[in-house]
Amino acid sequence: MPKRSNIVWFLAIGAALTGVTMPMGTPAIAVSAVTTHPTQKSDPLSDTAAAMRAYLQDLAAKKQFTGTALVVRRGEVLVRAAAGAADAEKHIPNRPDTVFRIASVTKQFTSMIVLKLRDRGLLDLDDQVCPYLIPAYIRTCPQAWRPITIREILTHTSGIPDIQQLPGFYAKLSQPTTTRKLIQRFVNKPLDFKPGTSWKYSNSGYILAGAIIQAVTRKPYGTVLHEEITGPLSLRHTGYSRGNPPAGYAKGNCTVGSPAAPINGSQAFSATGIYANADDIVRWDRSFGAHLVAPPATVKQAFTPQAPCPSSGCLNLPSSAYAFGWLVDRLHGHRLRYHPGLLQGYAASNMYLPDDDIAVVVLSNVEDTDTNGIARHLATMALKSASAHDR
Template structure:
């Protein structure tokens, strides 16, 4: 805009300053957001929860923030971009990585796992990749049978095991049951899947995840990188409000539970699961990941790295998973009928399943 000659700029400024300001539009606070925030604040005040939460109603973010401290000693706060260990929520990423290899024509989940491993125990000969994904392989869970974590480390001779060293813990054991005769949660099966991904792809587990899944989805704060040094980007885990949990390298959990992420990134992941993205994988690949396959517990079914709840296997109302390792709990839930998604990452051990479900219930079914 050009000013006419003889009109001082200062006068124009005074005119603007003296013009009565219009009252700001009053925006009514969303009562659902208030209810969600109050619920989490109460858990923090009761010294039950510290971590980060994201709740979405469809594409709309209702709540995305940190609560409490990422590191109580240095007083670094938790936030939407704080990186937490996500424990067994890792399994859905491992499962998708396997399905990506299938989409690329490099394996088939109906194949026997021994077709892809250089050294395979004879008792694994009848096990298919599908059975590893669905926890019906019968392979003994490597986390069971040790009286203490120190016994676990002594048995493998290192605190930073390789995938092969983890596999040696259970490769010589008999199967707990014949494949596909029952369901039993097995971290060991997902360790074998991580090794399978490395053998078939020619890349490390972490690199394949980054290149084929995380980077295409823009999940820059998610990954698997064992041996990371502590930093303010990462939350410090606590067993309870005042007791810091022992720290174990992510290689101990590997492809069964060794990833880190943020609520912002996992919120993006949940939108991907809800709506798909054909620039990353085909729609049928996401459908295969989510499809309930075997009864796990009453009212709960298991697919590939993801559990589902509902009245029957054909009437699923939610998908999700929880995770639990020393000092960290994780929770993800998708309600496909309403588009509600919940992500909770905690750097304290507590009853996260009930906590996460209540957050989902606080979002009305009709908005």
């Protein structure tokens, strides 16, 4: 039986997009039908789309890109691509609409929920966290935790050690758990530094944020996510499940052909537990400019720097500051908001350039994929084409 094409490309220029899945037995690269209007000279956007396709095709051939990539400029799709297998065992290919675990890209959703709850007067960013956690999640507040605020857990300035760096975290990642049990793993650990005095990435803080969301709403995190964000924005392929994402999601791999142990969503929770596809994330990115998800002042605060990054950059990536679930930086002089994601079997990157309305999303079900590097390269290409096109 002939194998399906392992790479399917969906390429669009402007508003012309017709996705065509090629039949079995076709060559390894299949390109969708594209309609363009002939011009006297080359169209920079068309040239850029072709260059993006060639770039991703080369990476896929080298097994350096497995997943989906989507680049949208001012509502126009520049490239929409998928490569590799969503489920190698069942011979299911990745498609542009395949659902992936997005790992730490989850944090921008959790932060926005907290900001919206603040807007309603259910909490304040400078409230101490312990009163929200007792007694449902902790019995008493550790002395070292008493000054820690909600703002600090959202901006990685609390000093609480990262649960993912503690012994045994990955050994338990496939097992169901509860929010209380997650918090018990780090509640009595010494702080890495005095709260508010430094910056160090900590998934633990975002687990606490999810607990606080549940405490003030008296609803499960996934329900609040739907009510506050995915429902209003019609993000139909985005959500949180305490077990596995819906059927058909991409299965994780450590490297190409080396399956990773499955992740139980309850272990990832509000720090890394959301699943989504690329189209939904682009819709999420572009909702901020239209103020569809929150009022202008709240959106502005979400991207306002809260903590300066170390000299090496936050997460050792180019960045000047951390906001609420977003790294803040500039790319070739243009304002950039982004966040990477990395968790057993998955890698992700969500980049948005607000002044140019360029969204770049790269999702992979192969953990060692450099999704952030790929996204940055695609964003650079999109910026250059935009400059040439607008001249």
